[in-house]
Amino acid sequence: MADPSSRSPQLRLVGSGCEAAPEASRATIPDTEWAILMAHAQDGDRAAYQRLLREITPYLRSLAARRHRDPGDIEDAVQDVLLTVHAIRHTFDPTRPFGPWLVTIAKRRFIDRLRSQGRRRRRELPLAAEHEAVAALQVRFDEGSDRRELKKAIDELPPMQRQAVHLLRLREMSLKEASQASGMSIASLKVNVHRAVKNLRRMLGDRSET
Amino acid sequence: MIATPDLIDSLAANMKPVRRLRPPLVRAACWLLLAALVVALLAVSQGMRSDLMPRLCDPAFAVGMAGAVMTGVLAAVAAFLVSLPDRSRSWLLLPAPAAVIWLSNIGYQCLMPWISMGPDGVSVGEATRCLATLVLTSLPLSLAMLVMLRYAAPLRPTAVTLMGSLSVAAITATALSLFHAGDATAMIIMFNFGAAAMFLGLGGLFGRRMFEWIAPRADIS
Known part of the structure; x- marks a missing residue:
């Protein structure tokens, strides 16, 4: 089930800070800054919330790109994560790091998405040469x-x-x-x-x- | 499909301040308080079984009861911890030792009456009262847990439901053995196991759907 890359330890980068990050972009995740922005957002600061969502979007996109091929899928997956973050933003505890919280949500949403895609693929067949023959x-x-x-x-x-x-x-x-x-x-x-x-x-x- | 920057603007514009969740241990304690209240109310209405004190002196019974209570408490704690995105899934193992004690003790009791007194130990009236206790304990606790953990729906619905069900089942089993003298009979053991299996099974099967039904939805308009 799912794709084989879901088993790889790719998501530990954020949780353990910067020492394990192979890519420069991933090493500079401003965990504390995001935690502060989210704390402000929980208190009702819309500007902080908007900034936070804008800042995490490219990061989420890079996470999604490892699991999805189609750019449309990637964007859908990113929006799915953003909506989930919005729906359960009250579960974030500002005394704890923001990265693992975000990555778990993203991971769960991506996996759910791949699963439902897998289910859909089992039900639906791609249009192939045989279907042309039938036509x-x-x-x-x-x-x-x-x-x-x-x-x-x-x-x-x-x-x-x-x-x-x-x-x-x-x-x-x-x-x-x-x-x-x-x-x-x-x-x-x-x-x-x-x-x-x-x-x-x-x-x-x-x-x-x- | 809406463009992502537009989605962000819309989410930010519609954002309301939220109250942060209390720490998971505090919330688990609140739920366990509710469980204690439900069991206490049942104790008032149904009355304790007459031979409770002598039975508690029996080590096997006492260990089984302690196992059930510990399973209920630890599984509730685990459910509230695992429901949060930034907690480890290893918390799922927290109630495992207690559950082993509880379930193995049921298994031991289960053998004894079959050998010593045969299957016709419980009358219909007792069985019905057992069922009433079971429903009266488990239903409010399950609903309360469902509402308290609804935010876990998009995260780990199955794991959280399993833990919640285990907790409810253990507490229900405790209530059953407090109020009904049938712990040494096949019927009560069937209920004990049945309650646990039912909640674990139903939780596994429908947990996701129930959570989706009650899950918080992002309000973008």
Whole structure:
């Protein structure tokens, strides 16, 4: 479950101060300053609170970037942590360091987020080549239904027109062959197939509009 | 999605001053005081069992009772400590030794009556009264714990619920053995175990959902 990096001891940096921090940015976490800002915020100082949230955001983003790949995910995760910090800001004890408090909240929110993403992935499938194949199949089904519709429309034609279409268009006979097969004159066949096509166009056109 | 700087501005603009939580030990003590009150009220209404004093002289019974009480107290302390983000999860082990004493003692008692007197030791009336004690003890304590620890919802809901349930179960078991003479019977032991298992199980299953239901929500508007 979750990603393998969640097991790595990456979050101890803050709790133990600066001696274990491999990156310069992480070594300069102003723990005391943030604790003081939060204490002021708990007492209702909005400016201090705004400054605190602005200052912890890049740090949270760097924590989130280790667990999430997608920049949108990272930003969502950061906002999730900010909302949680806001909701439980009364649980911070100013006599204790701010870093571990923040990191535990962030860690829990990230893990919950990865878990729910994992659950979602198990339910939902990414769109892959197979789904394209299914979509193509759907198109062919549509063609099939068009064919059925055309056949139905032909069946609805008057008998002479229906026979003309059947012989000349569907069986692709020449006018002469069709004339011999049906006993209709060539002129009559021409007129009937012309009217039939006009009728079919009207019928199918009407149907597609409704 | 709202932009993060806008979210920060909105949170800051809507911020109200908050009262800090009291230290976890103080809050645990408050909850335990409530537990003592509930048990005392039950003692007044139901009366102590008649053979309590002689039974307390029995080392096995006394050790079991002490184990249950200690489990209740330590699990409550652990629940309040672990509910805070900056406390170690190792506090979860705090009630473990007491719980072992309590549960192993139940196991010992459980064997004795089955061998010596058979399963039909408890009448229906006694069983019903036991159930009443169980509900009257555990329900208010569980609700109080749920409200007091609601902020733990986005953090460690399962661990906190397990500790809270263990505490409630142990205190309920204590109440049961104070008021009902059935501690040597299969029925009361079933209740003891049943209460613990029920609360641990329900806590594990629904703790998260209950916490989410009562959890504080960020008020941004």
